[in-house]
Amino acid sequence: MINVSVPIDRLAPYRDKIESSLASALAEFSEPNCLYEPVHYLFEAGGKRVRPVLTMLACEAVGGNPDHAVHAAIAVELLHNFTLVHDDIMDSSAKRRGRDTVHVKWNTSTAILAGDVMMGMAMRLLLRSAAHAERPLDVVDAFSTGLIDVCDGQALDMEFMLRNDVLPEEYFMMIERKTARLLEMSVAIGASIGNATREQRSALQTFAREIGIAFQMQDDYLDAFGSETFGKVRGGDIMEGKRTWLMIETCARVESDINALDEHRRIVETFRSGEPLSADNVNTVISMMKQYGVDTDATTVVEQRTMIAFSQLHTLAPSDARDGLETLARSLMGRTH
Amino acid sequence: MINVSVPIDRLAPYRDKIESSLASALAEFSEPNCLYEPVHYLFEAGGKRVRPVLTMLACEAVGGNPDHAVHAAIAVELLHNFTLVHDDIMDSSAKRRGRDTVHVKWNTSTAILAGDVMMGMAMRLLLRSAAHAERPLDVVDAFSTGLIDVCDGQALDMEFMLRNDVLPEEYFMMIERKTARLLEMSVAIGASIGNATREQRSALQTFAREIGIAFQMQDDYLDAFGSETFGKVRGGDIMEGKRTWLMIETCARVESDINALDEHRRIVETFRSGEPLSADNVNTVISMMKQYGVDTDATTVVEQRTMIAFSQLHTLAPSDARDGLETLARSLMGRTH
Numbered sequence: 004m005i006n007v008s009v010p011i012d013r014l015a016p017y018r019d020k021i022e023s024s025l026a027s028a029l030a031e032f033s034e035p036n037c038l039y040e041p042v043h044y045l046f047e048a049g050g051k052r053v054r055p056v057l058t059m060l061a062c063e064a065v066g067g068n069p070d071h072a073v074h075a076a077i078a079v080e081l082l083h084n085f086t087l088v089h090d091d092i093m094d095s096s097a098k099r100r101g102r103d104t105v106h107v108k109w110n111t112s113t114a115i116l117a118g119d120v121m122m123g124m125a126m127r128l129l130l131r132s133a134a135h136a137e138r139p140l141d142v143v144d145a146f147s148t149g150l151i152d153v154c155d156g157q158a159l160d161m162e163f164m165l166r167n168d169v170l171p172e173e174y175f176m177m178i179e180r181k182t183a184r185l186l187e188m189s190v191a192i193g194a195s196i197g198n199a200t201r202e203q204r205s206a207l208q209t210f211a212r213e214i215g216i217a218f219q220m221q222d223d224y225l226d227a228f229g230s231e232t233f234g235k236v237r238g239g240d241i242m243e244g245k246r247t248w249l250m251i252e253t254c255a256r257v258e259s260d261i262n263a264l265d266e267h268r269r270i271v272e273t274f275r276s277g278e279p280l281s282a283d284n285v286n287t288v289i290s291m292m293k294q295y296g297v298d299t300d301a302t303t304v305v306e307q308r309t310m311i312a313f314s315q316l317h318t319l320a321p322s323d324a325r326d327g328l329e330t331l332a333r334s335l336m337g338r339t340h
Numbered sequence: 341m342i343n344v345s346v347p348i349d350r351l352a353p354y355r356d357k358i359e360s361s362l363a364s365a366l367a368e369f370s371e372p373n374c375l376y377e378p379v380h381y382l383f384e385a386g387g388k389r390v391r392p393v394l395t396m397l398a399c400e401a402v403g404g405n406p407d408h409a410v411h412a413a414i415a416v417e418l419l420h421n422f423t424l425v426h427d428d429i430m431d432s433s434a435k436r437r438g439r440d441t442v443h444v445k446w447n448t449s450t451a452i453l454a455g456d457v458m459m460g461m462a463m464r465l466l467l468r469s470a471a472h473a474e475r476p477l478d479v480v481d482a483f484s485t486g487l488i489d490v491c492d493g494q495a496l497d498m499e500f501m502l503r504n505d506v507l508p509e510e511y512f513m514m515i516e517r518k519t520a521r522l523l524e525m526s527v528a529i530g531a532s533i534g535n536a537t538r539e540q541r542s543a544l545q546t547f548a549r550e551i552g553i554a555f556q557m558q559d560d561y562l563d564a565f566g567s568e569t570f571g572k573v574r575g576g577d578i579m580e581g582k583r584t585w586l587m588i589e590t591c592a593r594v595e596s597d598i599n600a601l602d603e604h605r606r607i608v609e610t611f612r613s614g615e616p617l618s619a620d621n622v623n624t625v626i627s628m629m630k631q632y633g634v635d636t637d638a639t640t641v642v643e644q645r646t647m648i649a650f651s652q653l654h655t656l657a658p659s660d661a662r663d664g665l666e667t668l669a670r671s672l673m674g675r676t677h
Contacts, residue, residue, distance in 0.1 A: 092452060115430060123487035126484035158374050
């Protein structure tokens with residue numbers, strides 16, 4: 004785990020700029036009301052705006068004007084929220100950021116269509132920033148790749164829930180697409196608008212991808228080992244039968260241990276069968292994870308991935324924006340402190 | 341109605357090119373199988389490929405190389421099919437082109453995600469063609485506008501089903517967005533790839549938009565007055581309570597007629613209330629439409645819109661591609677013959 008607690012105020016000007024530009028951009032879309040009301044509702048709920056800040060910082064870190072990237076940054080946030088609206092339908096999630104999800108507050112048709120139109124809005128806004136780039140089609144290309152990858156990742160996630168033989172490396176492939184590639188896309192777009200060299204863009208992409216994987220691994224770790232102060236029930240992933248690296252790896256280690264306890268074997272069988280685990284099982288699963296060292300191995304993966312990410316940043320010339328990227332990554336990873 | 345029956349063979353080379361390029365493009369997308377299998381299934385069912393042919397012809401008609409537009413043409417077809425997959429969920433349609441719809445054959449989540457990824461695939465393919473254009477961002481801009489408009493149109497269509505006071509001009513606004521703008525987008529993209537002048541592009545857009553409106557009006561007309569040889573039940577729209585121009589206009593004329601028959605008034609009240617009309621009512625509704633001259637007025641609108649469309653074509657220099665656009669429009673409008 005990252006143990007450094009840093010102030011994040013230096014990012015406030017970027018967030019402010021994003022919020023005001025987002026409000027202006029959304030105001031361009033109001034009719035038909037039945038379509039755009041859910042879109043406005045979504046953004047009223049706020050959010051950390053991690054991805055759009057990444058876009059602006061990446062642009063600035065390669066020597067570009069971050070204001071040129073602000074519409075692309077909003078496009079990235081629209082894409083992110085599009086995935087949330089559609090994922091919430093697929094996952095039958097009733098709440099998001101403490102409020103009713105769109106398909107619950109309105110209906111499934113409205114949520115499908117609101118997501119779809121957000122993609123169109125995102126493309127239109129993206130073009131305003133792309134026009135500043137020397138190679139504008141690179142900007143749009145990164146966006147389309149992000150969209151394809153995030154759909155691939157969501158499809159894998161849904162497929163894995165129906166499979167009992169998901170491998171650890173498949174888990175990494177899934178979170179890379181579902182979580183990390185949107186962060187990678189966010190910096191790739193900013194870098195292209197800032198006319199980055201190939202090396203700069205590549206370094207930023209590796210940085211964002213590795214932070215994304217580290218973040219998702221840590222999120223999974225905290226589900227089992229974190230405190231319960233983040234509005235999540237401890238062991239929620241375990242009870243939902245999620246195919247996290249922690250669970251997959253723990254099951255594999257139990258199965259290859261000839262001295263494994265019967266109780267542990269039964270839990271692994273239940274998990275493999277796709278049956279839900281009860282709240283009573285959560286503490287046993289957590290002690291299994293500890294016994295087989297999966298908890299410390301997960302921590303090691305998080306640390307390694309984070310180190311790779313930061314090492315990429317150091318290939319860029321020093322700048323406030325580069326420091327901002329590091330600040331943002333640390334605040335993402337250090338949220339337990 | 342258009343009474344001219346013309347051979348459409350001259351368009352076969354464009355369709356062949358589109359089919360072979362579509363097959364190659366789809367082959368680039370195969371994993372995860374659970375996501376792309378439904379996409380491949382959709383395109384196996386074939387289709388008239390009207391929109392991609394429009395894109396290639398528009399490019400050629402302004403002096404461009406139609407081969408440069410082929411990937412954009414496929415993108416347009418992907419966008420069209422994306423709308424069909426999502427609309428079928430919203431409309432709870434079980435069949436499409438004689439086969440199970442994606443959400444019926446798989447499930448709603450798969451259909452949502454397959455539609456979403458098709459949008460990403462479309463964007464990626466679009467860029468290959470956009471790279472040939474002098475102003476590549478115009479190509480992407482037309483695409484994003486098409487996506488936004490078609491979502492707006494679908495939202496209006498759903499909203500109108502819940503309203504009892506839809507006006508005739510609102511109907512035109514809805515079909516313009518839901519049906520006509522995708523045709524308009526198809527030619528706008530082709531024109532931009534062919535480096536059209538502003539006047540050429542504008543003429544092509546008006547041509548496609550007017551043909552789109554004429555086509556939708558004719559489709560509505562044929563639902564009530566056509567033969568039953570097209571796989572549709574006569575009066576299907578009437579029984580579904582669709583807010584077509586024919587129904588809206590008929591109701592308005594009955595309501596403003598102080599001598600209207602009680603039977604007619606009762607039908608109008610039922611329609612206004614949103615209650616379904618029975619199969620027994622269909623013939624009465626059709627005779628109402630005739631009595632109030634709505635049938636001949638609809639025919640007049642179709643003819644006027646079609647004439648406006650063709651007059652736009654004549655502002656372009658004569659070419660095989662211009663003739664091809666006329667052929668395509670005639671085959672679209674003349675399908676009863």
